[in-house]
Amino acid sequence: MDRRIDEAYDNYADMLYRLALTYMQNPDDAQDAVQDVFLKYMTAAPFLRDDEHERAWLIRVTVNRCCDLLRRRKIRSYVSLDEIQETAEEDAALDQPDVMHCLSKIPEKNRGAIVLHYLEGFSVEEVSRMLGISVSAVKMRLARGREALKDLLSPEDNHV
Secondary structure: OHHHHHHHHHHHHHHHHHHHHHHHOOHHHHHHHHHHHHHHHHHHOOOOOOHHHHHHHHHHHHHHHHHHHHHHHHHHOOOOHHHHHHHHHHHHHOOOOOHHHHHOOOOHHHHHHHHHHHHOOOOHHHHHHHHOOOHHHHHHHHHHHHHHHHHHHOHHHHOO
């Protein structure tokens, strides 16, 4: 059992961290999410047919855990007016929008598909299995995510 966990960690921890980071936007929170995923992996001891099934299970659990943490954060958090002003000033100071910053602004469900397909290199069919949605739903989320990123990355073109 320990060997299986070690192998899973070696094979997938970096990818799961990158995925969690795109959701959480904070390295510490992303590490916490990945730690929670591997803790669940150890305690739940799910039956996984093969490496692909294991990878899909870990990705699905990571996405779910990040969404849970974000939902909890949204309920319990508040932002002071000073922080809002500082953030607005920082955003105004940026000449070129950062892709990762823009990625954090698109809807979570589209972000997950974009990250898995374009950043992690999974096929549409693999993303479909990992997220538990149809291939056409993945394609729609990718299209909507690309459109949202395009709008965020080139705002000057949208005002013409």
